[in-house]
Amino acid sequence: MKFCSECGQGVTARVPDGDTHSRFVCDHCQTIHYQNPRIVAGCLAVHGQQVLLCRRAIEPRRGYWTLPAGFMENGETTEEAALRETWEEARARLQQQELYMLFNLPHINQVYMFFRGDLADLDFSAGEESLEVRLFHEHEIPWDELAFPTIGKTLKQYFIDRQVQTFPIRIRDILYRPGQTRR
């Protein structure tokens, strides 16, 4: 951020009076510009023994496989966001979806929420942001070609929980440690 979105003058980064964090502050109109984490919402769509994955048509990680997911928009609930993304990326509809995985990713200021549910029908197809959408059995999952760490962790947890048919909401922190490759 370089300019104030309210008055167009330059902003400076500093800790405002009474605050504990550095903010972009406009010294012209006094607006304090807060920046906060964003929610990524998506779905783990299940059909019998198979799960639905999308191959990304866009960067980052174009060509890699993902669960349908994307940034939550203003004016919707987390569940609505997850279902909308699943429709946009996989033209798929779910039924009886429930929150399943919540990931904190503080190094990229994101909170992921994946809902688990059954595919309502097999009438799915690649949306504009997908090259391909298909169902995978566990032994077919392209583990080395998954787009993001959250995807593999969700799938692995699901295949474990599926054995006992119990799917509690699970919360995981994915922390960036210096020296690791960031994704």
Place this chain on the structure above:
Amino acid sequence: MKFCSECGQGVTARVPDGDTHSRFVCDHCQTIHYQNPRIVAGCLAVHGQQVLLCRRAIEPRRGYWTLPAGFMENGETTEEAALRETWEEARARLQQQELYMLFNLPHINQVYMFFRGDLADLDFSAGEESLEVRLFHEHEIPWDELAFPTIGKTLKQYFIDRQVQTFPIRIRDILYRPGQTRR
């Protein structure tokens, strides 16, 4: 938003190519400015049969009682945000906290997350944003003087769940219906 935060030129609201939502777009430097929901994180701090409430020293709802909570910051997890807010507003520390209530509030673009945990000690006090902090038994709760709908709903659910000592993560949508008074 009136000006581009990257180049300082005026922005216009329109649906960018390939998008489905209206955004503030800069026709000078082509930046698309996305706006997304924010997470409010807080704690339901328990001590025996009592719960901790703070009386707000700031607007909105100055003078009304709340659970300690506030906007999640970049660089932290939801749990860290909840514990930080509890420290800032009530100088209280928790132990064994777990996610308890998640509220979607799409009409104000917020997602609330309350963690439930035991007070680590009784060494709490009003932080800068609180007039007063104290413990309440169920029959003492100032139901008509609670700051926000999320607070009353969390407390009511807790007193129900406490009877059976089972605290599943609960998800609620609070939807604004035209004709209601907004808070």
